[in-house]
Every structure is written in structure tokens, then in C-alpha cells.
Amino acid sequence: MGQSVSASSSSRPVPPAPPSVDAMPTALDYTEDLPDECLALVFQFLGAAADRKSCSLVCKRWLAVEGRSRLRLSLDARAALIEAAPAIFNRFDAVSQLALRCGRRSDSIDDEALALVAARSPNLASLKLRGCRSVTDAGMTAVARHCPGLRKLSVGSCSFGAKGVDAVLRGCPLLEELSIKRLRGLHDPSATAGLVDGAASLRAVCLKDLYNGQCFAPLIAGSPNLKTLKLIRCSGDWDPLLEDMAARVPGMVEIHLERLQVSDRGLIALSARVDLDFLRLVKTPECTDAGLAAIAEHCPRLRKLHIDGWKAGQIGDDGLAAVARRCAGLQELVLVGVDATIRSLELIASNCGSLERLALCGSDSFGDVEVACIASKCASLKKLCIKACPVSDEGMKALSAGCPKLVKVKVKKCSRVTPESAERLEASREGKLTVSLEAAEDESVMEQQQEEGIIVLEEIGMMENSTVAVDRGAGSSKGRCTARKRPTGGFFASRRNMVTSAIRKWSHGSSSSSTRGVHA
Known part of the structure; x- marks a missing residue:
């Protein structure tokens, strides 16, 4: 028996020895033959900024290519940035869009640091400064000297004055967009003398929350190619500017006036010379039907x-009727705190055949009759929002029989509209219509949200560029489109809508994060 065991052991096959490390095949790098330009393009298609950062650490070549191909950069603009700036801009030497932000409780970069950053960014085309309170006019002069190709400048909550902005305008002849918000160095009117009185390259100007902002009026009126003007919560009388622009800026197409001292006098003068494409009037109580009718007549x-x-x-039926008669190509209409009745809405529905987006908020006169009129005559309407209006289930029933192209309806704070009627409206279109219903809030919640300052029309989620800020202590919130609240209705929380919403949020999050840049 022992011999048989020995024979069996001797006949067993011997396993091969493992290969040595030197004999193992080397893994191939299939990107070696890929040109740097193609590799850079791959980096640009990466969705999340974290993915791009992680991939850049694979090897030295990927790190170099990713650095040279990054065009957007966002940095924490605290004082310590001056120490890290050389290393940052050695790697990212092709940046064309730069954002520098500093918190309120931190010491920001100063003129020396900003000059260093500008000198290391010769390709800079867009610069955004937020909270850089230690930067003076000298720092902005350095920006103008080192970045003559700058096309877009946005400053907010900074401490330099008009001389700094003037230096950029003089040193950057290609500047097209200028946004100035909460600039703290405009308190001395004598320091604004001798500013540049026009820039041929300017296409868009935004002034927001400025005291003595009229020092930029000569610049605005003297820029013949200006297309867009936004004036938001700036003190002083702005009618003279609109009158001066009328004769000198004929190509204006977009005007935003919010919480501003402006009247029909300015609107009438402006409308006589320009042909507007977009007009936004927010809380301008001196503007009446007469001014709106003048805009409609000439635009x-x-x-x-x-x-x-x-x-x-x-502003009410008379002004809106004038718009209906003259502006047949109207595509988007947002009315907040305007008591429009069937008299003007019927004209708009009949004459404005291209109307695609409509929002009515806080109107005591917009009820079921008006909804039925829109349903029967607005054949091109795609998106409708009704908020804090006396609409009931009868209005929802009328919508189910009209507006064949309707794809989205939002109803908020309309206590007479029930979830059942919203469900029926959505079911009537067999999946082609999304209906959102939000229940009315109690007075305590509305008052609390109003005091916190809430954004209105952006929360509607339907209109493009439709953000209206609600100021604190603006009176009673009853019947006003003023509060933000997450949807509470149950009928629209179906699985299909939840999946669609998740995909939309995911895609938006990816696209926004891909352009966020590097935070240091």
C-alpha cells in the first residue's frame, strides 16, 4: 500500500512556477499617442470638478494638460492668496475667466495681490470681484494695465470708487459688460469728476444698490452701442438719464428698472427713440398706464x-390693452400685483398669438372667467403660473379643454383649487402636461418669509430671467406673490415626476459644477 501511494505522488503534475516580476508584461498607456489638444478636450467633458481634479493626478502629463486647458477659475480671495498665487497661476496659465470672492469676516486681498494675479493672467477676459474690501483704485488700475483684453467686469461689495472703474474703462477698450453692485467708494461726489463719458465697446450695464450712482450716467448715455441696461435699487432721479439716452443710444433693446425713482416722463422720452425687446418694471409706482402705452406705441x-x-x-387694463393692440409678437408676460381684468386679458389672448409664457401673481381680479378666456384663445401658450389669485376648480376645468400646447401649469396659494381638480387637469393631457399645486400658507408663515426677503418670480420656475426681490417690511403679504415654499401637494409627487425631477436636478448640478473652477 505504501508503494502505491508513492507511485501516485510521483505521477502528480507539478504546477508551473510563477513568472518573475521582470517577466510580467508592461501595461499600455493608450493616451501616449493622443495629442495634448485631444486630451484637454476630454478634460473639458468631465462633468464634476472633483472628477477633473482627480483625473489630473494620474500622471505628470495629465496634470500639465489639465492645468493648461482650464479656462475658468474661482478663488478664495483672502489675504493669504498672495502667497499661493504664483504656484496657482504657474499651473493654470491660460485662465480667461476669474472669480475672486472673500467673506465678510475675512481680510481680502489688497492692491499688491490683485496686481500679481492680473500680471499672471494675460488672457483674462472676464473678472468678478466680490467682497474685496482692501482693493483700492490703484489695484483696479493694475488690472487695466495687465489685462487690456478684458471684456467683462463685475464688482460687488468692494471699497474702491468710480476712479477704479474709470481706469478699467480707459485701459480695456474691448470691455462689453459692466456690472457694479454695492460699490462703497461712491460717497464723495467730488471724487467722480472727470470720468470717461462713453465707451463704444459697452453692450450691457448693470447698476445695483448704489448711492450716487448717477456718476455713471454720462458713461451710460455716451455708449452708443449699449443694448441692455439694468438699474436696481439705486437712489436718485433717473428720468434725466433715460431722456439723455433717448437721443444717443438708439440700439437699446432691454431695460430693467427696479425700485427706482423713474416716471412716465423717462419712459415716454425713451420709447420715442428706441425699439425695446424686453421691458421689466418692478415696484416703480410713478410709472403708469400712460408710460406703458407709450412703450407699446413705439416698440x-x-x-x-x-x-x-x-x-x-x-398700471392696469388701459396699459395692457395698449400692449395687446401694438405688440402682437409678445411671447412672455409676467404680471405681479396688477389687477388685470377680462377687458385687457381678452385683447392679449386674441391679438398676441405668439404668447408662450404667462404668469399672474397677486391679482384680485384674475379669476375663473379670465382663465377660461386664456384657455379658449391662447393657442400657443406653453407655461402658465397662477399665484395668490381667486381661481377655483372651474378655472382648472376650463384649462383642460384649451391651450393645446400647454406643457406646464403651476398653481400656488389659490385656496379654492383642490388637488383633485389638478389631478384631473394633468390626466386630461395623457402625460403631456405637468401640473404643480401648492397650498396656501397661513399668515404667520407668509409674514415671516416676507421679512426674510424672498425671491419671487425665479421661484415660479417657469420664466426666463424673472427674478424679483421682495424687500423687508413691504406691508401685508396677503394677496401678494411674495413667499417661497416647497411644494406640498401630493398628487404631483408621482413616480414619473419624481424621476424626471431627479434627472433634471442631477443634470443641472453637473453642468454648474463643471464650470465652477478651482477653490483655493
Whole structure:
């Protein structure tokens, strides 16, 4: 028996020895033959900024290519940035869009640091400064000297004055967009003398929350190619500027006036010389039906009209009827705090055959009859929002039989609309229509949200560029489109809508994060 065991052991096959490390095949790098330009393009298609950072650490070549191909950069602009800036801009030497932000409780970069950053960014085309309180006019002069190709400048909550902005305008002849918000160095009117009185390259100007902002009026009126002007919560009388622009800026197509001292006098003068495409009047109580009628008379190509009447009653059926008669190509209409009735809405529904987006908020006169009129005559309407209006289930029933192209309806704070009627409206279109219903809030919640300052029309989620800020202590919130709240209705939380919403949020998050840049 022992011999048989020995024979069996001797006949067993011997396993081969494992290969040595030196004999193992080397893994192939299939990107070696890929040109740097193609590799850079791959980096640009990466969705999340974290993915791009992680991939750049694979090897030295990938790190170099990713650094040279990054065009957007966002940095923490605290004082310590001056120490890290050389290393950062050695790697990212092709940046064309730069954002520098500093928190309120931190010491920001100063003129020396900003000059260093500007000197290391010769390709800079867009610069955004937020909270850089230690930067003076000298720092902005350095930007103008080192970045003559700058096309877009946005400054907010900074401490330099008009001389700094003037230096950029003089040193950057290609500047097209200028945004100035909460600039703290405008308190001395004598320091604004001798500013540049026009820039041929400027296409868009935004002034927001400025005291003594009129020092930029000569610049605005003297820029003949200006297309877009936004004036938001700036003190002083702005009618003289609109009158001066009328004769010198004939190509203006977009005007935003919010919480501003402006009246029909300025609107009438401006409308006589320009042909507007987009007009937005928010809480301008001195603007009435007469001013709106003048705009409609001279601007027949008006496509977008946003009005927040602030429940002042200055704009109503007469002004809207004039728009309906003259502006047949109107595509987007947003009315907040405007008591429009069937008299004007019927004209708009009949004459404005291209109307695609409509929002009515805080109107005591917009009820079921008006909804039925829109349903029967607005054949091109795609998106409808009704908020804090006396609409009931009868209005929802009328919508189910009209507006064949309707794809989205939002109803908020309309206590007479039930979830059942919203369900029926959505079911009537067999999956082609999304209906959202939000229940009315109690007074305590509405008052609390109003005091916190809430954004209105952006929360509607339907209109393009439709953000209206609600100021603190603006009076009672009852009947006003003023509060933000997450949807509470149950009928629209079906699985299909939940999946669609998740995909939309995921895609938006990816696209926004891909352009966020590097945070240091």
C-alpha cells in the first residue's frame, strides 16, 4: 500500500512556477499617442470638478494638460492668496475667466495681490470681484494695465470708487459688460469728476444698490452701442438719464428698472427713440398706464414684459390693452400685483398669438372667467403660473379643454383649487402636461418669509430671467406673490415626476459644477 501511494505522488503534475516580476508584461498607456489638444478636450467633458481634479493626478502629463486647458477659475480671495498665487497661476496659465470672492469676516486681498494675479493672467477676459474690501483704485488700475483684453467686469461689495472703474474703462477698450453692485467708494461726489463719458465697446450695464450712482450716467448715455441696461435699487432721479439716452443710444433693446425713482416722463422720452425687446418694471409706482402705452406705441417688437405693480393701481387694463393692440409678437408676460381684468386679458389672448409664457401673481381680479378666456384663445401658450389669485376648480376645468400646447401649469396659494381638480387637469393631457399645486400658507408663515426677503418670480420656475426681490417690511403679504415654499401637494409627487425631477436636478448640478473652477 505504501508503494502505491508513492507511485501516485510521483505521477502528480507539478504546477508551473510563477513568472518573475521582470517577466510580467508592461501595461499600455493608450493616451501616449493622443495629442495634448485631444486630451484637454476630454478634460473639458468631465462633468464634476472633483472628477477633473482627480483625473489630473494620474500622471505628470495629465496634470500639465489639465492645468493648461482650464479656462475658468474661482478663488478664495483672502489675504493669504498672495502667497499661493504664483504656484496657482504657474499651473493654470491660460485662465480667461476669474472669480475672486472673500467673506465678510475675512481680510481680502489688497492692491499688491490683485496686481500679481492680473500680471499672471494675460488672457483674462472676464473678472468678478466680490467682497474685496482692501482693493483700492490703484489695484483696479493694475488690472487695466495687465489685462487690456478684458471684456467683462463685475464688482460687488468692494471699497474702491468710480476712479477704479474709470481706469478699467480707459485701459480695456474691448470691455462689453459692466456690472457694479454695492460699490462703497461712491460717497464723495467730488471724487467722480472727470470720468470717461462713453465707451463704444459697452453692450450691457448693470447698476445695483448704489448711492450716487448717477456718476455713471454720462458713461451710460455716451455708449452708443449699449443694448441692455439694468438699474436696481439705486437712489436718485433717473428720468434725466433715460431722456439723455433717448437721443444717443438708439440700439437699446432691454431695460430693467427696479425700485427706482423713474416716471412716465423717462419712459415716454425713451420709447420715442428706441425699439425695446424686453421691458421689466418692478415696484416703480410713478410709472403708469400712460408710460406703458407709450412703450407699446413705439416698440411693436416687444417680446417680453414683466411688471410688478406693487398693488399701487398705477398700471392696469388701459396699459395692457395698449400692449395687446401694438405688440402682437409678445411671447412672455409676467404680471405681479396688477389687477388685470377680462377687458385687457381678452385683447392679449386674441391679438398676441405668439404668447408662450404667462404668469399672474397677486391679482384680485384674475379669476375663473379670465382663465377660461386664456384657455379658449391662447393657442400657443406653453407655461402658465397662477399665484395668490381667486381661481377655483372651474378655472382648472376650463384649462383642460384649451391651450393645446400647454406643457406646464403651476398653481400656488389659490385656496379654492383642490388637488383633485389638478389631478384631473394633468390626466386630461395623457402625460403631456405637468401640473404643480401648492397650498396656501397661513399668515404667520407668509409674514415671516416676507421679512426674510424672498425671491419671487425665479421661484415660479417657469420664466426666463424673472427674478424679483421682495424687500423687508413691504406691508401685508396677503394677496401678494411674495413667499417661497416647497411644494406640498401630493398628487404631483408621482413616480414619473419624481424621476424626471431627479434627472433634471442631477443634470443641472453637473453642468454648474463643471464650470465652477478651482477653490483655493
